[in-house]
Amino acid sequence: MLTRRVLHRLxxxxxxxxxxxxxxxxxxxxxxxxxxxPLTNKLQFLFPKDRPIIPVYRVLxxxxxxxxxxxxxxxxxxxxxxxxxxxxLLSTMDELLYQSQRQGRISFYMTNYGxxxxxxxxxxxxxxxxxxxGQYREAGVLMYRGFQLDDFMNQCFGNxxxxxxxxxxxxxxxxxxxNFVTISSTLATQMPQAVGSAYAYKRAQNMLxxxxxxxxxxxxxxxxxxxxxxSATLEAPVLFFCRNNGYAISTSAxxxxxxxxxxxxxxxxxxxAIRVDGNDLFAVYNATKAARxxxxxxxxxxxxxxxxxxxxxxxxxxxxxxxxxxxxxxxxDKRDNPISRFRKYMxxxxxxxEEKEEEWVxxxxxxxxxxxxxxxxxxxxxxxxxxxNVFDKVEPHLQRxxxxxxxxxxxxxxxFPWTQYESM
Amino acid sequence: MNxxxxxxxxxxxxxxxxxxSIAFGEDVAFGGxxxxxxDLRQKYGxxxxxxTPLSEQGIVGFGIGCAVAGATAIAEIQFADYIFxxxxxxxxxxxxxxxxxxxxxxxxxxxxxxxxGAVGHGGLYHSQSPEAQFLHTPGxxxxxxxxxxxxKGLLLSCIxxxxxxxxxEPKILYRSAKENVPIKDYTIPLSKAEVLTEGTDITMVTWGxxxxxxxxxxxxxxxxxxxxELIDLRTIVPWDVDTVCKSVVKTGKLLIxxxxxxxxxxxxxxxxxxxxxxxxxxxxxxxxxxGYDVHPIPHTYETFYIPSKWKCFDGVxxxxxx
Numbered sequence: 001m002l003t004r005r006v007l008h009r010l011x012x013x014x015x016x017x018x019x020x021x022x023x024x025x026x027x028x029x030x031x032x033x034x035x036x037x038p039l040t041n042k043l044q045f046l047f048p049k050d051r052p053i054i055p056v057y058r059v060l061x062x063x064x065x066x067x068x069x070x071x072x073x074x075x076x077x078x079x080x081x082x083x084x085x086x087x088x089l090l091s092t093m094d095e096l097l098y099q100s101q102r103q104g105r106i107s108f109y110m111t112n113y114g115x116x117x118x119x120x121x122x123x124x125x126x127x128x129x130x131x132x133x134g135q136y137r138e139a140g141v142l143m144y145r146g147f148q149l150d151d152f153m154n155q156c157f158g159n160x161x162x163x164x165x166x167x168x169x170x171x172x173x174x175x176x177x178x179n180f181v182t183i184s185s186t187l188a189t190q191m192p193q194a195v196g197s198a199y200a201y202k203r204a205q206n207m208l209x210x211x212x213x214x215x216x217x218x219x220x221x222x223x224x225x226x227x228x229x230x231s232a233t234l235e236a237p238v239l240f241f242c243r244n245n246g247y248a249i250s251t252s253a254x255x256x257x258x259x260x261x262x263x264x265x266x267x268x269x270x271x272x273a274i275r276v277d278g279n280d281l282f283a284v285y286n287a288t289k290a291a292r293x294x295x296x297x298x299x300x301x302x303x304x305x306x307x308x309x310x311x312x313x314x315x316x317x318x319x320x321x322x323x324x325x326x327x328x329x330x331x332x333d334k335r336d337n338p339i340s341r342f343r344k345y346m347x348x349x350x351x352x353x354e355e356k357e358e359e360w361v362x363x364x365x366x367x368x369x370x371x372x373x374x375x376x377x378x379x380x381x382x383x384x385x386x387x388x389n390v391f392d393k394v395e396p397h398l399q400r401x402x403x404x405x406x407x408x409x410x411x412x413x414x415x416f417p418w419t420q421y422e423s424m
Numbered sequence: 425m426n427x428x429x430x431x432x433x434x435x436x437x438x439x440x441x442x443x444x445s446i447a448f449g450e451d452v453a454f455g456g457x458x459x460x461x462x463d464l465r466q467k468y469g470x471x472x473x474x475x476t477p478l479s480e481q482g483i484v485g486f487g488i489g490c491a492v493a494g495a496t497a498i499a500e501i502q503f504a505d506y507i508f509x510x511x512x513x514x515x516x517x518x519x520x521x522x523x524x525x526x527x528x529x530x531x532x533x534x535x536x537x538x539x540x541g542a543v544g545h546g547g548l549y550h551s552q553s554p555e556a557q558f559l560h561t562p563g564x565x566x567x568x569x570x571x572x573x574x575x576k577g578l579l580l581s582c583i584x585x586x587x588x589x590x591x592x593e594p595k596i597l598y599r600s601a602k603e604n605v606p607i608k609d610y611t612i613p614l615s616k617a618e619v620l621t622e623g624t625d626i627t628m629v630t631w632g633x634x635x636x637x638x639x640x641x642x643x644x645x646x647x648x649x650x651x652x653e654l655i656d657l658r659t660i661v662p663w664d665v666d667t668v669c670k671s672v673v674k675t676g677k678l679l680i681x682x683x684x685x686x687x688x689x690x691x692x693x694x695x696x697x698x699x700x701x702x703x704x705x706x707x708x709x710x711x712x713x714x715g716y717d718v719h720p721i722p723h724t725y726e727t728f729y730i731p732s733k734w735k736c737f738d739g740v741x742x743x744x745x746x
Contacts (some may be wrong), residue, residue: 131493164526174525181492182525186516192482193517196489196497203446203471203495210493222509226482233477234486389522390562392532392586395615395662 054263054275059282064344077351086143087116092364101316106156110171114311117338121284132180133190133212145178149371160381188218191227198238209237209295217248219262231301232270240303245310250323263305278306279338382422425605428598430572431460434579439468446472449500484510491531501538505552518588519563532586540592547723553684555660565589566660570635572603577612594633617664623653627671630681631657641736669701676707677743686714708746711739
């Protein structure tokens with residue numbers, strides 16, 4: 001039988017051992033890669049709720065007042081008015097083209113309502129030679145850079161003057177001149193491509209960056225993950241601009257992700273990130289400008305998450321009243337619209353007033369209408385266009401097939417609506 | 425040089441002569457799992473020969489973007505079996521870039537290369553020959569060499585071609601048979617099949633490793649006084665219809681062979697086209713000697729799966745006996 005003294009000695013010995021194990025003799029542990037992490041002997045998980053929510057950067061209040069004058073970007077009145085006109089002309093064009101789809105005059109359309117400041121604010125912060133990769137809801141970037149009303153409309157009509165001569169659906173714009181890569185319908189595919197272009201720019205040492213727009217929905221795609229990871233490891237000067245507009249068709253953002261939005265993922269990839277008020281043109285501008293400077297001068301990617309709201313339906317194939325109340329939309333838009341916020345600022349600043357507004361509304365409606373009428377008359381390109389640009393040259397098998405098509409057309413000439421097309 | 429060295433040499437020449445060119449992929453920096461990029465990083469620098477994170481969709485998407493911005497991009501996919509995460513980028517993006525933009529943008533400077541085909545012990549995921557999955561995609565070129573000399577010329581053509589190209593490298597041939605590969609920069613035209621042996625009785629069409637199998641079959645057939653015309657297709661798409669048809673007009677009999685499963689394989693496309701173009705010249709139904717419609721290739725059963733010289737020779741005999 002063990003005596004009390006022996007038991008006590010055993011106990012003290014055991015406690016001594018336990019005390020020694022409460023602290024590691026090491027301070028930090030250099031683990032694979034560049035993780036130099038402190039050691040801990042506390043079993044403790046990181047819970048998302050314990051992380052602070054990333055704040056939203058804002059310069060202009062919804063009533064148009066500047067919160068902090070030192071944050072106001074230095075724009076001339078002309079530049080301010082230009083940006084306002086870009087946003088409003090886009091909106092006016094959206095209204096007409098949306099209606100024209102309803103009337104069967106174009107086959108499809110996507111509006112940009114509510115997101116105009118994300119386009120124009122960011123575009124204004126870029127060098128015109130910075131390459132833009134978009135998703136499909138960034139027409140304001142093109143508007144800012146000088147894409148003409150006719151250019152938008154021709155593409156929507158798919159006529160022979162369109163950038164892609166009718167090969168793609170409406171709103172799939174592209175412009176080599178304006179450094180805007182042609183839109184494709186697949187989501188997030190542009191993201192790793194933007195990284196590749198940025199890497200090529202880094203090697204070319206041309207002091208340019210690449211900006212890549214995408215929605216919060218697209219950020220769920222595998223390509224988004226690949227892009228963010230590649231941009232960080234390869235140190236590419238690319239700006240990732242997420243338009244978080246609350247919806248991916250009918251899927252709300254709460255169903256799209258469970259974490260703190262998209263900006264919170266930045267640090268996980270080793271990428272600097274910021275969240276901005278997407279309906280505040282100045283906030284978008286300031287953040288994009290600062291991000292661009294970082295990207296170009298420090299050769300690193302930057303992630304910007306612009307919080308905004310998709311006021312319109314996803315597209316003309318969508319009726320969002322099926323999944324959100326019309327009231328919700330109306331209230332959101334009334335409470336906070338990027339265009340009216342900016343107009344209020346302009347009025348306070350003194351470079352805009354009701355008279356100018358009335359005049360501009362008339363002028364913009366007129367020019368949109370004129371452009372539409374003009375472009376609707378332009379014919380579609382010759383059907384031979386089908387065989388162009390599959391490869392750089394028309395390969396022999398395609399020449400054979402074109403010949404077959406021509407023979408078929410000869411035999412069945414009257415089956416085709418020739419008045420709409422340029423002759424073969 | 426062997427095929428692996430020929431590939432390395434092609435990339436070396438490209439990096440030397442085209443200052444925009446870069447080579448990248450998983451494990452490319454240390455020389456590659458098949459050593460096709462060995463020594464290149466030391467020679468040309470870490471910004472031009474580098475590892476990417478482990479993501480095929482990222483590798484190809486990144487490569488497309490490089491090409492769009494004017495850089496020559498040589499992207500390595502570690503095994504053709506792993507090209508599928510990049511399938512969307514290849515089919516929906518790379519192949520359509522020029523078409524959908526009305527020639528405003530293109531990624532012609534992109535070349536994707538991947539080890540391909542049976543290697544003896546590759547199992548289901550290190551043996552695939554997926555060329556048929558890309559045959560059906562307009563806008564890309566797919567090229568497969570049969571040896572070192574061909575590999576260098578064809579790869580350099582792919583790199584210089586102004587369309588996105590996929591170059592599949594028969595991994596089983598990487599280190600076998602050295603050939604006298606010219607040191608200089610040379611190209612071999614794409615979309616041009618090569619008649620390797622001339623013959624009058626049977627036309628045989630194949631590519632890659634299978635060319636060597638059919639060479640043996642040609643010799644076996646010659647012993648029985650059957651004269652075979654062996655054609656290496658080289659470019660799978662767009663393929664050289666004229667050379668193949670010209671041969672079938674002469675012989676009246678066609679045998680196509682490939683490792684990939686028979687249904688929907690490239691052989692099906694060739695057979696259908698030849699049937700249409702040469703219907704009245706055909707003296708027998710077209711033979712396709714291919715893998716079975718099981719997943720290529722079940723590990724311990726490779727000898728049973730592959731379209732061996734015996735299976736091909738049986739096909740020859742069926743053609744002659746028809």
